[in-house]
Amino acid sequence: SLKLDELERKILGDMPWIESVQIQRQLPDSLDIRYTARTARVLGIREKDFWLMDASGKWISPVSLSNAPDLPVLNMNVTPDSVVDLLAWLDELEMNLNLYLPTVHEVKMQGAHFSALVDFRNVDEMHKVQILFSGKPTAEGINRLNRTIQYLIKNNILVSKIDLRMGKKIVVNVGIPP
Numbered sequence: 001s002l003k004l005d006e007l008e009r010k011i012l013g014d015m016p017w018i019e020s021v022q023i024q025r026q027l028p029d030s031l032d033i034r035y036t037a038r039t040a041r042v043l044g045i046r047e048k049d050f051w052l053m054d055a056s057g058k059w060i061s062p063v064s065l066s067n068a069p070d071l072p073v074l075n076m077n078v079t080p081d082s083v084v085d086l087l088a089w090l091d092e093l094e095m096n097l098n099l100y101l102p103t104v105h106e107v108k109m110q111g112a113h114f115s116a117l118v119d120f121r122n123v124d125e126m127h128k129v130q131i132l133f134s135g136k137p138t139a140e141g142i143n144r145l146n147r148t149i150q151y152l153i154k155n156n157i158l159v160s161k162i163d164l165r166m167g168k169k170i171v172v173n174v175g176i177p178p
Contacts, residue, residue: 002031011035016060041087042107044074055091057083072116075108085136086114092137093118100149102126113165122153133164 004023011021021035038060040052050068052060063069072090074083086107093104093116103119105128113134120129133141141164152159 004031016058019054040069040071042074042090043068043071053083055087057087072104073106075106082109082114089114089116089133089137092142093131096142097146097149100153101129120149120159122158123156127158129159130161131164132161 002025004025008021008023011018017037019036019038021033023034024032026032038054038058040060041055042053043063044051044053044059046059046062049062050065051062052069052071053074054060074086086109090104090107093101100121101118102121104116105119106117108115110132113132115133116131118129118131119126131145145162145164148162151157
């Protein structure tokens with residue numbers, strides 16, 4: 001007398017870590033349960049507590065800071081639509097530019113734009129750099145950032161900010177080490 005569709009809805013409603021579930025009856029007296037779990041992508045602040053969020057922008061569950069995984073921190077006030085763009089930029093930074101930007105510490109929304117605080121590997125040393133961007137990541141935007149980073153490394157130029165927003169200068173607060 002078990003209604004499998006109701007059971008599936010109850011599991012999805014009660015267990016935020018479960019992304020999808022399929023339940024099938026296996027005669028004579030068993031159930032086959034298959035599910036996919038959500039993977040935490042960032043650590044965000046929600047209702048004054050730390051929460052885990054997946055790559056689609058869905059809140060998963062609260063977490064204590066002492067047990068939190070080593071994930072970038074999402075500094076909030078991000079709309080559901082913009083969080084998808086922000087997480088797409090995070091993916092691009094971590095996957096395509098990880099040779100130069102090995103760690104993304106924080107991502108946040110600043111007005112209509114995003115920023116990321118990253119470790120920047122310049123020759124043999126690391127320092128923190130803020131990267132400003134807006135909208136969805138594009139191949140042109142990623143190539144522009146890649147060319148800028150390579151130029152900075154080649155010329156051993158220290159920076160504190162790289163601004164990728166349209167019509168903006170790319171680098172500010174420039175200095176050359178002794």
